[in-house]
Amino acid sequence: MARVQLLRIAHARSGDKGDTANVGLIALKPEFYPVLVREVTAERVKKHFEGICLGRVERYELPNLGALNFLLHESLDGGGTLSLKADAQGKTYSAALLRMEIEVDSLPG
Amino acid sequence: MIRIANGQGFWGDSLEAPLEQIRRGPLDYLTLDYLAEVTMSILQKQRSRDPSAGYARDFVEMVGRGAADIVDKNIRVVANAGGVNPEACRDAVAKALNRPGIKVGIVAGDDILSRLDDMIKRGVELKSMDTGEPLASIRPRVQSANVYFGAAPIASALAMGAKIVITGRTTDTGLVLGPMMHEFRWARDDWDKLAAGTIAGHTVECGAQCTGGNCQVDWQGIPDFADIGYPIVEAEPDATFVVTKHRGTGGRVTVASVKEQLLYEMGDPHDYITPDCVADFTTIQLEQCGPDRVRFSGIRGKPATDLYKVSISYSAGFKATGMLAYSWPDAYAKAQAADRILRERVDRLGLKFDAIRSEFVGVNACHGPLAGEPSPDIAEVGLRIGVRSAYRTPVERFTKEIAPLALNGPPVVTGLGSGRPKVEEIVAYWPALIAKSEVSPQISIQET
Numbered sequence: 259m260a261r262v263q264l265l266r267i268a269h270a271r272s273g274d275k276g277d278t279a280n281v282g283l284i285a286l287k288p289e290f291y292p293v294l295v296r297e298v299t300a301e302r303v304k305k306h307f308e309g310i311c312l313g314r315v316e317r318y319e320l321p322n323l324g325a326l327n328f329l330l331h332e333s334l335d336g337g338g339t340l341s342l343k344a345d346a347q348g349k350t351y352s353a354a355l356l357r358m359e360i361e362v363d364s365l366p367g
Numbered sequence: 368m369i370r371i372a373n374g375q376g377f378w379g380d381s382l383e384a385p386l387e388q389i390r391r392g393p394l395d396y397l398t399l400d401y402l403a404e405v406t407m408s409i410l411q412k413q414r415s416r417d418p419s420a421g422y423a424r425d426f427v428e429m430v431g432r433g434a435a436d437i438v439d440k441n442i443r444v445v446a447n448a449g450g451v452n453p454e455a456c457r458d459a460v461a462k463a464l465n466r467p468g469i470k471v472g473i474v475a476g477d478d479i480l481s482r483l484d485d486m487i488k489r490g491v492e493l494k495s496m497d498t499g500e501p502l503a504s505i506r507p508r509v510q511s512a513n514v515y516f517g518a519a520p521i522a523s524a525l526a527m528g529a530k531i532v533i534t535g536r537t538t539d540t541g542l543v544l545g546p547m548m549h550e551f552r553w554a555r556d557d558w559d560k561l562a563a564g565t566i567a568g569h570t571v572e573c574g575a576q577c578t579g580g581n582c583q584v585d586w587q588g589i590p591d592f593a594d595i596g597y598p599i600v601e602a603e604p605d606a607t608f609v610v611t612k613h614r615g616t617g618g619r620v621t622v623a624s625v626k627e628q629l630l631y632e633m634g635d636p637h638d639y640i641t642p643d644c645v646a647d648f649t650t651i652q653l654e655q656c657g658p659d660r661v662r663f664s665g666i667r668g669k670p671a672t673d674l675y676k677v678s679i680s681y682s683a684g685f686k687a688t689g690m691l692a693y694s695w696p697d698a699y700a701k702a703q704a705a706d707r708i709l710r711e712r713v714d715r716l717g718l719k720f721d722a723i724r725s726e727f728v729g730v731n732a733c734h735g736p737l738a739g740e741p742s743p744d745i746a747e748v749g750l751r752i753g754v755r756s757a758y759r760t761p762v763e764r765f766t767k768e769i770a771p772l773a774l775n776g777p778p779v780v781t782g783l784g785s786g787r788p789k790v791e792e793i794v795a796y797w798p799a800l801i802a803k804s805e806v807s808p809q810i811s812i813q814e815t
Contacts, residue, residue, distance in 0.1 A: 323629065323651065329634065340755070342753035344751055
């Protein structure tokens with residue numbers, strides 16, 4: 259077993275809807291998708307975003323795109339124009355998720 | 368096959384992009400998205416001061432600069448530039464075109480601000496989709512209320528011969544689906560095709576964000592950002608399509624760049640709800656079918672709902688944000704000390720806020736606690752501090768407490784802005800749903 263940062267096996271994009279941020283996580287190669295499905299659970303994402311995501315995390319699977327979509331509720335200090343955050347739209351949460359480390363059988367080539 | 372371009376991803380996007388789109392290669396349609404969620408309230412304010420204002424002036428300027436190409440090349444233009452005053456936008460566009468015999472269509476009827484009281488009286492609650500509260504609770508503070516229409520009225524305006532279609536509040540995706548429905552005569556209940564056109568619209572609605580802009584895969588290898596090409600949909604009657612860009616432009620269209628945009632602002636991917644249909648993003652099949660060409664197929668859709676979404680904006684208090692930059696040595700410790708001092712001073716002044724928030728730029732403004740501790744030797748740290756209140760007075764007073772820290776707090780500091788921060792009025796967003804039977808699009812065509 260080895261630990262790998264998501265940055266090496268996935269890319270991502272994030273956006274907002276009100277006080278909810280969404281993070282789309284996309285496998286860089288098709289063989290990485292099942293690893294993402296197994297390791298990057300809603301529970302782990304909620305824990306990863308501790309202190310940022312104050313609500314629940316929902317996960318949706320898009321096997322056709324090799325992607326997962328996460329909804330991070332109550333994550334944008336009220337969201338939209340109410341938010342006092344510099345990143346009121348969660349644009350940088352994509353990269354924040356890529357900081358996560360997961361267990362893999364072997365390091366990707 | 369028809370070629371539908373996006374030339375504007377939001378109001379504030381590149382002024383040159385739409386002109387590059389019409390000049391650097393063949394096009395049938397140019398679409399432009401100008402309206403963000405709270406744009407309508409700004410436009411309502413402009414209109415209340417000047418009855419001939421309240422639309423996206425950038426669009427009129429674009430039409431003026433591009434008129435010769437638009438007319439000579441017979442490019443049709445579809446834009447939600449009408450804001451809260453599509454009629455005035457049409458008149459300005461007609462003037463900017465400065466050519467006779469061109470049909471300009473408008474889609475209006477989305478503005479329900481003047482009907483709100485009657486609706487509430489009849490029991491139309493317009494509950495917030497976020498909180499479930501009825502609109503009556505904030506009615507006196509409402510500044511704008513607009514229904515999101517879809518592609519159907521745009522298709523109708525095109526069928527009536529419009530060369531330019533100007534709408535008020537319309538979905539971004541409808542700007543692209545509308546031309547497809549018109550050209551291919553798609554039935555209004557052919558859900559799979561409408562879903563495909565909706566997904567084409569979603570892919571290009573943010574301009575260059577699908578052609579390499581903001582793309583995380585090999586960003587350093589993406590060619591010529593300075594001349595990035597905006598997206599073009601090559602649509603087929605069978606509802607398959609290719610997303611590409613003009614030859615010779617910068618940027619890159621790949622399965623990766625397109626996937627990122629597909630997931631942008633995504634909720635439940637099985638149910639992407641628009642006025643036209645419900646699109647299922649889990650059915651999309653992508654294929655790199657050439658350099659800078661991604662082919663979409665297999666898209667499935669479901670019937671439209673009997674509701675429209677309503678975009679309501681309301682006044683929600685005041686806020687201000689200030690910034691100071693602290694330099695090495697001990698940059699982070701100094702910025703943290705300044706934050707404590709500032710908070711103590713506003714406390715002593717008895718100022719009360721609904722929220723006060725400090726972020727340290729260079730340390731945690733993007734990723735919060737995930738970023739970890741900075742290097743003790745960090746070169747500089749920005750203290751960014753903001754407050755929010757229902758009242759202007761305490762926010763106004765707060766803005767005057769930041770600059771003094773340059774002389775009467777921790778050393779070595781400089782301002783990153785210019786002077787005192789501005790007090791901003793907060794215009795918040797209230798999304799709601801309304802029965803489709805309550806409103807109907809008003810389509811009209813005039814010839815220049």
